Amino acid sequence: MTSPQPAVGTDAATPLRLGTRRSTLALAQSGLVAEQVRRATGLPVELVGISTHGDVSREHLAQIGGTGVFVSALRDALLAGEIDLAVHSLKDLPTAPHPGLTMAAVPRREDPRDALVTGDGRDFEQLLRAARPVRVGTGAPRRMAQLNAWARTHGAQLETVPIRGNIETRIGYVRSGEIDAIVLAAAGLNRVGRIDEAAELIAPDTVLPAPGQGALAVECASGNAHLTAQLAELDDPYTRAAVTAERTLLAALEAGCSAPVGALADLPASGQDATEMRLRGVVGTTDGASLVQLSTTGPVPASAAEIVSQSERLGRELADEMLAKGAAGLMGERAL
Numbered sequence: 001m002t003s004p005q006p007a008v009g010t011d012a013a014t015p016l017r018l019g020t021r022r023s024t025l026a027l028a029q030s031g032l033v034a035e036q037v038r039r040a041t042g043l044p045v046e047l048v049g050i051s052t053h054g055d056v057s058r059e060h061l062a063q064i065g066g067t068g069v070f071v072s073a074l075r076d077a078l079l080a081g082e083i084d085l086a087v088h089s090l091k092d093l094p095t096a097p098h099p100g101l102t103m104a105a106v107p108r109r110e111d112p113r114d115a116l117v118t119g120d121g122r123d124f125e126q127l128l129r130a131a132r133p134v135r136v137g138t139g140a141p142r143r144m145a146q147l148n149a150w151a152r153t154h155g156a157q158l159e160t161v162p163i164r165g166n167i168e169t170r171i172g173y174v175r176s177g178e179i180d181a182i183v184l185a186a187a188g189l190n191r192v193g194r195i196d197e198a199a200e201l202i203a204p205d206t207v208l209p210a211p212g213q214g215a216l217a218v219e220c221a222s223g224n225a226h227l228t229a230q231l232a233e234l235d236d237p238y239t240r241a242a243v244t245a246e247r248t249l250l251a252a253l254e255a256g257c258s259a260p261v262g263a264l265a266d267l268p269a270s271g272q273d274a275t276e277m278r279l280r281g282v283v284g285t286t287d288g289a290s291l292v293q294l295s296t297t298g299p300v301p302a303s304a305a306e307i308v309s310q311s312e313r314l315g316r317e318l319a320d321e322m323l324a325k326g327a328a329g330l331m332g333e334r335a336l
């Protein structure tokens with residue numbers, strides 16, 4: 001994985017060290033960003049594999065707090081100066097900024113939707129017509145709430161099975177027939193080259209993705225001003241605005257990373273002429289019996305300065321409306 005170091009004494013540029021986990025998805029994401037960084041800086045970039053306790057003990061990890069452990073190992077390496085930059089799935093990052101680190105770039109987001117992989121290629125509604133409860137592999141409260149609500153509109157029943165592991169392992173449960181379907185982020189499937197295996201890309205009107213889903217965050221040490229400026233070239237202002245609105249909504253609902261909150265900011269009108277940004281949000285009980293789903297619109301930020309202020313305002317506005325409709329009570333079930 002590590003490309004050859006330039007021999008000592010040569011005048012080859014010192015490579016930028018991009019820290020990455022070794023999962024297929026992490027390597028794919030890091031590889032994509034490494035290529036963009038090479039183009040933007042003209043510097044060589046080497047991938048540095050970071051092993052985490054979480055990679056060693058996955059079962060335990062799921063119980064002690066999911067992907068947070070992976071994020072921390074990369075952040076520790078950044079703060080220790082062992083690596084220069086790290087790439088995270090934005091949806092795995094806590095909403096609070098991390099002291100000493102800067103989110104230097106949010107590259108252009110790809111498909112934010114959830115995808116459904118099924119054993120026989122049937123889509124969700126076809127599966128619901130089966131006589132027995134459909135077994136869907138997901139432990140995410142957000143997905144459980146919205147899939148259960150969807151099943152209810154068809155008078156059907158779901159059985160959600162909390163499966164764990166990386167994308168390959170999860171698809172394996174469907175292929176072996178242990179479960180009927182699995183829900184995965186389309187972006188992740190796409191990055192590992194398996195999007196063709198999706199039976200359905202789920203419309204956000206039915207299942208809103210996790211805040212930040214499909215987007216990446218490129219992080220470096222705040223003190224590294226030169227690199228921060230170079231990485232800014234990778235930033236996509238529109239993606240930055242959208243994920244800022246989504247993550248502000250999440251934070252304002254005071255929801256943790258595993259809370260049943262879906263959010264998506266997009267442009268309801270297509271193309272360059274869009275003047276409005278729409279933010280949709282949902283919270284619900286995991287059984288899908290109660291959902292609070294609302295949307296609001298605001299102006300598309302016209303400048304870098306407006307991205308933060310306008311997107312944050314949109315996120316807070318929608319959170320206030322959702323809280324007024326009882327959102328807090330629905331999330332409260334997590335404490336039970």
Ligand SMILES: NCc1[nH]cc(CCC(=O)O)c1CC(=O)O
Binds near residue numbers: 089090185212213214
């Ligand atoms: N929860 C783990 C995780 N974190 C990011 C992705 C996919 C990539 C992305 O959303 O950018 C996934 C897998 C999944 O939810 O299917």
